[in-house]
Amino acid sequence: MSGSIALTATGPRRTAQAFLALLWRDVFVTGRELVAFLAQVILQPLFLLFVFGKVLGDLGYTQDNFAQVLLPGVIAFTAFLTALQNTAFPLVIDFSFTKEIEDRLLAPLPTWLVAVEKIVFSTMRALVAAVLMFPLGWWVLGSVSITWGAVPAVALFLVLGSLIGAAVGLTIGTLVTASKINLVFAIVLTPLLFTGSTQFPWTSLTDLRWFQVVCAFNPLTYVSEGMRAEMIPEVGHIAPWVCTLALLGFLAVFTAVGVKGFLRRAID
Amino acid sequence: MTAAAVEVVELVKRYPKRPDNAVDGISFAVDRGEVFGLLGPNGAGKSTTIGILTTRVRLTSGTARVSGVDVATHPVAARARLAVVPQRTNLDRALTARQNLVFHAAYHGVPVAERGQRADEMLEQFGLGDRGGDKVDNYSGGMAQRLLIARAMMHAPEVLFLDEPSTGLDPQARLFVWDRIRDLRSRGVTVVLTTHDMDEAAALADRVGIVDHGKVLALDTPDALTRSLPGSTTLDLTVEYAAADTAEAVIGALGEIPGVENVERVTSEGADVPEPAGSSDRERSVRVRLYLTGEASALVAPVTAVLATREARLTALGLGEPSLEDVFISLTGRDLR
Numbered sequence: 053m054s055g056s057i058a059l060t061a062t063g064p065r066r067t068a069q070a071f072l073a074l075l076w077r078d079v080f081v082t083g084r085e086l087v088a089f090l091a092q093v094i095l096q097p098l099f100l101l102f103v104f105g106k107v108l109g110d111l112g113y114t115q116d117n118f119a120q121v122l123l124p125g126v127i128a129f130t131a132f133l134t135a136l137q138n139t140a141f142p143l144v145i146d147f148s149f150t151k152e153i154e155d156r157l158l159a160p161l162p163t164w165l166v167a168v169e170k171i172v173f174s175t176m177r178a179l180v181a182a183v184l185m186f187p188l189g190w191w192v193l194g195s196v197s198i199t200w201g202a203v204p205a206v207a208l209f210l211v212l213g214s215l216i217g218a219a220v221g222l223t224i225g226t227l228v229t230a231s232k233i234n235l236v237f238a239i240v241l242t243p244l245l246f247t248g249s250t251q252f253p254w255t256s257l258t259d260l261r262w263f264q265v266v267c268a269f270n271p272l273t274y275v276s277e278g279m280r281a282e283m284i285p286e287v288g289h290i291a292p293w294v295c296t297l298a299l300l301g302f303l304a305v306f307t308a309v310g311v312k313g314f315l316r317r318a319i320d
Numbered sequence: 321m322t323a324a325a326v327e328v329v330e331l332v333k334r335y336p337k338r339p340d341n342a343v344d345g346i347s348f349a350v351d352r353g354e355v356f357g358l359l360g361p362n363g364a365g366k367s368t369t370i371g372i373l374t375t376r377v378r379l380t381s382g383t384a385r386v387s388g389v390d391v392a393t394h395p396v397a398a399r400a401r402l403a404v405v406p407q408r409t410n411l412d413r414a415l416t417a418r419q420n421l422v423f424h425a426a427y428h429g430v431p432v433a434e435r436g437q438r439a440d441e442m443l444e445q446f447g448l449g450d451r452g453g454d455k456v457d458n459y460s461g462g463m464a465q466r467l468l469i470a471r472a473m474m475h476a477p478e479v480l481f482l483d484e485p486s487t488g489l490d491p492q493a494r495l496f497v498w499d500r501i502r503d504l505r506s507r508g509v510t511v512v513l514t515t516h517d518m519d520e521a522a523a524l525a526d527r528v529g530i531v532d533h534g535k536v537l538a539l540d541t542p543d544a545l546t547r548s549l550p551g552s553t554t555l556d557l558t559v560e561y562a563a564a565d566t567a568e569a570v571i572g573a574l575g576e577i578p579g580v581e582n583v584e585r586v587t588s589e590g591a592d593v594p595e596p597a598g599s600s601d602r603e604r605s606v607r608v609r610l611y612l613t614g615e616a617s618a619l620v621a622p623v624t625a626v627l628a629t630r631e632a633r634l635t636a637l638g639l640g641e642p643s644l645e646d647v648f649i650s651l652t653g654r655d656l657r
Contacts, residue, residue: 067396069429073426076426077427150410151410159399160428163395318376319378
């Protein structure tokens with residue numbers, strides 16, 4: 053137990069080292085439970101896509117292009133929800149029961165960066181899940197409507213959607229106590245999923261004005277609409293620049309609230 | 321840079337919506353290489369003080385320094401110099417024991433080449449050499465506690481904080497942990513531990529601070545604290561008093577004896593259990609502790625004489641030096657927390 057370990061790095065370098073070590077820990081653990089991770093993130097969107105995109109279409113209950121309207125929404129939903137759940141659940145458990153996060157809170161880096169690491173890692177997971185939805189969509193639906201030119205913009209919306217999902221997850225995970233997490237997920241998650249314009253284009257809701265207004269308050273709407281604008285521009289959609297602005301606004305608000313909540317839980 | 325490993329000056333912590341300060345103006349300093357014990361009842365402010373020193377609790381006012389670093393203004397620098405063994409295990413259950421050590425080292429910037437080797441050394445030293453590959457879920461309480469200390473030492477901290485290090489451990493594990501703490505001191509690591517276990521404080525700590533209601537009530541070596549207690553020796557008696565007498569009257573009479581400074585009724589399991597009607601002998605029994613100014617043996621004859629005049633019978637007698645527990649009780653009282 054020599055007391056002479058060379059901890060040479062100082063300042064920003066040391067902070068970066070600690071941050072990457074936290075990130076590596078999460079990646080390492082995910083790598084070991086890859087099957088569980090894939091099952092968790094892929095099954096739900098896959099079935100959604102299969103039943104609503106394939107089965108209902110084949111049975112003639114939906115119009116021909118509905119599958120291609122649905123796919124961008126489902127990919128947006130996968131990114132957003134994966135990021136949200138992967139941030140919120142572990143935090144609730146960590147802060148309330150296992151306290152496993154304490155060792156990371158005592159790492160030599162500013163506490164808010166531990167929260168940022170959670171957002172970054174959940175975003176990484178969410179992006180993996182979202183990217184997987186493209187080949188799965190192709191497999192289930194037989195085709196995916198996207199051009200190479202649309203890829204950068206699609207990537208931007210997926211990154212923004214994942215980041216916001218993670219920030220919302222950080223907010224929920226630090227504001228909600230373990231005893232209320234089931235309740236909160238029931239009353240927050242379900243409405244969030246069905247008002248996110250994943251299953252319908254937002255602009256087509258003009259005859260259902262109140263619902264359109266409700267949907268406008270859901271960040272997921274702008275991810276879905278942005279994705280749709282890039283992947284099937286012929287369907288009516290919110291302008292991509294509006295989506296981008298709205299998403300940046302949501303990201304700023306939820307990151308601020310989430311990090312504040314995290315600091316409140318991490319430091320008494 | 322100050323010479324003290326830990327320095328706390330007029331430290332105050334007030335939680336919102338609480339009437340009293342959890343920490344109410346605590347000051348103390350711990351020398352480098354010292355084992356310092358914070359002793360106090362539950363809720364006395366020990367853990368809050370440790371929480372502030374380890375950057376997990378924000379102080380309300382005062383100063384707290386670890387290795388010369390102000391923990392309030394430079395928490396990140398402080399974290400590099402300190403380590404914490406928490407009261408409750410917080411091991412990373414997604415990882416094996418060895419991975420817990422390696423990742424902790426990574427968080428603290430220990431070079432890649434040294435992490436594994438150091439982890440193996442630690443596992444060996446803490447008697448976990450053959451269990452490094454186990455998930456920590458499968459660890460017993462004693463093993464988890466050893467691993468927590470090993471983890472804390474992975475980044476070679478200057479000051480180690482242990483929050484009730486042996487609570488819930490079996491005697492073997494407790495002795496093992498004590499030995500490791502002594503090891504650490506011999507290597508120059510400063511150790512600050514909280515405990516409400518008097519034996520632990522007496523066995524490990526160079527100096528002890530007794531804390532209650534957020535204040536330091538006494539601070540000295542365990543020896544000096546026990547010497548300072550009024551009544552440096554004690555006499556423990558169990559007395560069966562006459563039917564016409566009462567326990568209070570007996571205690572009063574014993575208190576009158578010259579050389580007796582204080583009489584305390586001792587209640588422990590059995591003493592206060594009401595007996596079935598009829599066995600009145602047992603009911604008329606009282607256990608007391610006399611705190612004396614002089615030699616205990618010199619008081620035996622006067623005590624028996626006083627009891628004889630009251631037709632009371634002495635059924636047990638013990639001579640005692642005061643313990644840290646006596647100091648603790650005399651300072652913090654008997655109220656349950």
